[in-house]
Amino acid sequence: MITLGTARASPGETDTGRLEVGETRDGSPVRLPVAVINGAEDGETLYMQAVSDGDELNGLGVVNRVVPRLDPSELSGSVLVVGVVNYFGFQVAEHRNPIDDRKMNRGYPGDEDGTTSERIAHATFQAAKRADIILDLHQGSTSRMINETRVRCGIRHRLHSDCLELAKAFGCGHVLDIKGPDGQLARAGPEHGIPTIDPELGGCVGWDEESIRYGVEGVFNVLRHYGYLDGDVDLERQTRARGFDQYGSPAGGLVRFERDLGERVSTGDLLFEVTDVFGELKGRVTADDDGVFWRTRRLPQVAAGEYVCSVGTNVDQY
Known part of the structure; x- marks a missing residue:
């Protein structure tokens, strides 16, 4: 029991x-x-x-x-x-x-x-x-x-x-x-x-x-x-990140993402732009390191300095 x-x-x-x-x-x-x-x-x-x-x-x-x-x-x-x-x-x-x-x-x-x-x-x-x-x-x-x-x-x-x-x-x-x-x-x-x-x-x-x-x-x-159930599992290679860069907004406004979740990015790639209510560009943010576009905020509106997205870095396959 x-x-x-x-x-x-x-x-x-x-x-x-x-x-x-x-x-x-x-x-x-x-x-x-x-x-x-x-x-x-x-x-x-x-x-x-x-x-x-x-x-x-x-x-x-x-x-x-x-x-x-x-x-x-x-x-x-x-x-x-x-x-x-x-x-x-x-x-x-x-x-x-x-x-x-x-x-x-x-x-x-x-x-x-x-x-x-x-x-x-x-x-x-x-x-x-x-x-x-x-x-x-x-x-x-x-x-x-x-x-x-x-x-x-x-x-x-x-x-x-x-x-x-x-x-x-x-x-x-x-x-x-x-x-x-x-x-x-x-x-x-x-x-x-x-x-x-x-x-x-x-x-x-x-x-x-x-x-x-x-x-x-x-x-x-x-x-x-692990043998709880019968059957085989093919252990496929995983994409591993051993670092994490987080990005805040350089200005208040509306975020427009230039990368999709899971997409590989290189140093200097454009991650997102911030515009005002009428679409005028207020700021751009680029990747500091190579990595994977990992996570973003859900709503587009941001204050200056507010969290926008994260990139997984130090990426390999294991």
Whole structure:
């Protein structure tokens, strides 16, 4: 029998339930939706979670598609799922937890006596620590972004190559291989000896079916590659960026992009122009380095100095 919160599954069974992680302001319990898929055959454990940022829903779309398709009679090992991590942010469609104004994915491994975010991080990390690999499903908030997978442990970490292999198995096509901030699950997992990746499934308002499809395929790729399911996975070469240049606007106005997401750019290439309301040119911004056009703001209007776009740099194939 494998349990997660109130979900209980014997070998060959699937169950859903709730994981209690604290209380709301009126004293009602906070219970996160969870699932357990317990394979008919023995094997390792995969942990997967989504919506640690409350407005990032593509990962939830992946969970919504993957769990019904996982047949425990065909599974070796088990899959533990937390469908919505940032309970409070999800309810109001906000990125951060509005109760403590914390970004959930900066609080791992958590604190059972801390703020609401730290308590949720602690409870979900206790589940994640039971696993052999971890998938923390994200998206580029509401920005426009390519589908990519992030390896956040840092190139000198003892599990760096294991995390890279996991990212390659997931197979979004692009990998951002840069050490992440303290408190990310993709940092805390490797610190506890568990290969972990942070798939960033595009960026949108609501959810995007193409990015969800990438995520669903990625999860099943991982399940096959690591022997949870039968089947072979061709590990295709990924485009990896090990640097990230961000660009702000030189003036207030309206942005006009000159590059498409995923397009290769060279030093000096025009990235975007800024015009006034009547179309008069106010500024141009060019690439500082060779790279891949990675991410942009969604709305065209900008103030002087406001974020506009990012280019992945130090690019190679692995």
